[in-house]
Amino acid sequence: MLEKYHDEMLSCTACAFCKKSYYVYKFAQKESDYPKGKVMVCYGLFSKEIEEDMDVVKILQKCTLCRRCEKDCPSMIKISDIIWAGRYDLKNLLPEHEKMLQNFEKYNNIFGEKNYEKEGSEITFFMGCLVSKEMKDVVISLFDKLGIDVTVIGGCCGYPIEKIGRRVKIKLIEKEMDKLIFSCPNGMLAFKEFKPMHISQFILSLNVNFLKNNKNYIYHDSSFLGRYLGIYDEPREIIKRIGNLVEFEENREMARQCGGEIEFKIAFPQEAGEMAEYLAREAKKKDAIIVTTSPHCYSHLKEYGDVVDLLQLVEENIK
Secondary structure: OHHHHHHHHHOOOOOOHHHHHHOOOOOOOOHHHOHHHHHHHHHHHHOOOOOOOHHHHHHHHOOOOOOOHHHHOOOOOOHHHHHHHHHHOOOOOOHHHHHHHHHHHHHOOOOOOOOOOEOOOOEEEEOHHHHHHHHHHHHHHHHHHHOOOOEEEOOOOOHHHHHOOOOOOOOOOOOOOOEEEEOOHHHHHHOHHHOOEEHHHHHHHOOOOEOOOOOEEEEOOOHHHHHHOOOOHHHHHHHHHHOEEEEOOOOHHHOOOOOOOHHHHHHOHHHHHHHHHHHHHHHHHOOOEEEEOOHHHHHHHOOOOOEEEHHHHHHHOEO
């Protein structure tokens, strides 16, 4: 796949602007820890000047594909796409990713856990692996409070597997669907041909009345909901109807990755933790509860600070 990005790789001038967002982290110590270093490794693989070994695999997998570095790139290089393409050209996987792939192939669940499903109306919610693991009961309660007999589809969307560089085929159940709703941006990207709605968009379409409080909520833009899907405003609108919206210094398209993408976190827990701690410190300084809109972010950030997922926030505050 790297052949497709030949000209893109040659466009990198090694200016190092892509390093800017990494300077706050202790783990970024080698050139290959930075985006431009990974682009160089990709070009080396493509040109056969570098041979694949497990160090190379680790270098290319140590990236969340969040596209944050691209916002600082003066040449507007598609850095994440290059790294992603490099992964598809790799023959080997990290042990943690091998286990994730095995679980997916055997259980249709990257954690090897049982999937939850429920028959209902033509309004369909895709539960996915992490939502089921972290907040299945919240989802059921939310739709009960909304008075919607929702259909729930279980199983994994497969997007985390795609991100490590392996092709997968997922089929939705053959069912008439009026709306397909996700709380996980990974699932939305996996099933984009079905024109999915994020839960924040769906809730706003219902004109739900919320309980109001005076708590400060600081919204964390998920990289995949924001930079990939362009959804920034709807979660903020819901938060403003419930409490006081506070912003991170870097927000919207400049928002930082929290490190919670599951394929990154399981392979690089120390780096993922450092990313989360950085965000948690700012939230604590601003006396605000972090609100997430991705189960990947919620599952990770809750280990480091006061965090609530938008699903939970809505379910707790419906009038």
